[in-house]
Every structure is written in C-alpha cells, then in structure tokens.
Amino acid sequence: MNKVITISREYGSGGRELGIKLSEAFGIPFYDKELIALAAQDGKVEKSILQINDEVSPDLTSYSSYAVPPHYQIAMSHQIFDLQSKVIRELAAKGPCVIVGRCADSILDDSFNLFIYSDIKYRVQRKREIDRDTPPAKMEEFIRSIDKKRKEYYEYYTGKIWGMASHYHLCLDSGLVGIDGCLETALAYIKHVN
C-alpha cells in the first residue's frame, strides 16, 4: 500500500481496531488519539484543550452562554482544526500510515478512504463488552451523541455529508462480518488499488 489509509467511523463500529490491524498488516504507523499528542507538541494549544475539543465543531447553539463567547469558541475550534490538519499533512508527507477520524479523508488529496459503520444494536453490544455497568438504553444514547458530534464536526469543516458512500472508496458494515471480516475485505480491495 503506497497511500495513506484514512478511516472514518461510526462510534462503536470498530474503526480504531480495524485501523490497528491494517497498520500491522502493512507495517505502517497508526494515528488516532495519538494525533492530539502530536498537535500538542506544536505548543500553540494546550493538550487538555485539544483533548476536550477533539473532533468537536464550535457549538453555535450556545450564543447565550457568557462563559465562552461564541467568537472565541469559533476561533479556538478553527485553530485546533488547522493545527490537526497541519499534523495530518506532515504525517502523510512522510509516507503511508493509517489515520482515524479528524476529516483526514477530506484534508488529504490522494488517500485511500474507508468508512466503517453498523446498526446501533451491534455497536451497543460491542461497547457493553468493555462496559457492562452502562445499561443498553444509556449506551445507545451515548453512542448517538458521539455520532452526532462526529457528523457535525465533519460537515462543518468539509461541507460534505458524513457517511455518504461517494466520499469514501470502500464502506463496510462491520455488524455483518466483524472486524476480521472487514480487515479481509479491505485487504482484498487494497490489493487491486494501483
């Protein structure tokens, strides 16, 4: 694989796991939350601020809040997006790697773009395997809230519809075949990419 692989994902569908497996299969670096630490190295924005605002678009519904004025929120959100975009472009310039989320598919020009998703039932089940304390209904609510944030972030910064097949080269429902099934499918596709 001579391209950067970007993975966009619905929360709980296994995007991070698939990304790790793909990076291992090709022996290339993997970046997901690791991008936050790399962006923090720049020194312009504190790591804690980067963590809180990771993949979050400015909340334009909170105009009435005096705590964080909207123009400050927007400026900060844009600064973080620009910083992460710079880091993503620098990583891509070094050679093939796997990048999860953060609009990388839209930031890079010649990446191989993958989208992974599945029905809510499968995602609740997957997430509850590592967190039995959260009841299914509460977990579903949480999953939907993260998806909403990812969707808003993607659409705010790219102007494109999140999850529209034509933005990606390959879209995989992990619910029907699991992460290993997605891995084998992605490898079969990538084998044919020039």
Added chain:
Amino acid sequence: MNKVITISREYGSGGRELGIKLSEAFGIPFYDKELIALAAQDGKVEKSILQINDEVSPDLTSYSSYAVPPHYQIAMSHQIFDLQSKVIRELAAKGPCVIVGRCADSILDDSFNLFIYSDIKYRVQRKREIDRDTPPAKMEEFIRSIDKKRKEYYEYYTGKIWGMASHYHLCLDSGLVGIDGCLETALAYIKHVN
C-alpha cells in the same frame, strides 16, 4: 451465499457487470432489466409502459402538462412500483439471486445490500468504450441525468437517501479497482456473512 444480493448503482459504475459476475460465482439467477419482462407477465401493465417508467418516479414538476394528468402519472407510477415489488418478493421467496436496482434493498427484509459507484470521469470513460460517438461532455450530462432519475426514484419510494453508506452492507468505488477488484472484495466480505 444464502441471501438475496441486491445491487444499487450509479450509472456507468459497473453494477450490472458486477451482478452478473456474482450470480455466476454463486450459480444463482440474475435480474436487472429482466424484471420488466417478469412484471409484464402479470398482464396488468403493458411491457412498453413498464419499460418507459422503469426506475422513474412520477414527475411532479409537470403539473402544467395536459397530456398526462398528474394524478394519472402518480397512480401509474405506484402501480408499477407495486408490481415490481411483488415480483422482487416472489423471486426472493424462491431462494438466493442477484437483483439490480429498483429499490430491492429496501423492499426485501433480509437481503445483502451492495452499492457501487465511482467518480464521473471513470464512468464517462467506461460508457464511451461502448459508445465512441457521444462526446465526453454529452456523456457526462447523460450519466448525471440517469443518476438523478435513480436518486429521485429511490428517495420517492423508500424515503431514504440514495448512496448513504448505512443503507447498504458494502459500498465499493469501482474507479480505483475495476469490476474484478469489486468482485473479489465482495466475495471476501460475503465469505464472512453468516
């Protein structure tokens, strides 16, 4: 494969070709335009009417036309959709097969749903391989007009957005890997479907 395979497709992306190859791989029947002949056997709507209205939603913009009153257009369109839906359900009840287009993914409850697409450049090139007389710009215009009809038809009858990844189990950009690449990828995925 113990499920019906449905294929939704952007015009010129190779949905029909992929469907034929999949039906050959599994030794199961293939239906695309063949559905028109099957629907005509019912005798309720003439074959020529079925052909003209195949995958076309009622044109609600032509209210000013006195030739075909809108209520008649809508009634006919619904009758044809119901007829094709009935044929699709009857075929599915007989056992696994491949069905291209005609909202089959939405009509059937337990099908394996595939979406195939690619950028317009690749599709113009593919279509011009069998029709050199049509200039590229004209071909592009024609392709976009067919896509528009398919999109309108799908969205009118299903209430869902055409080409949204989550409506399908697997979405393939044929431009990057060709039809054989799509076939191998689909087979890799289907191998893991229970």
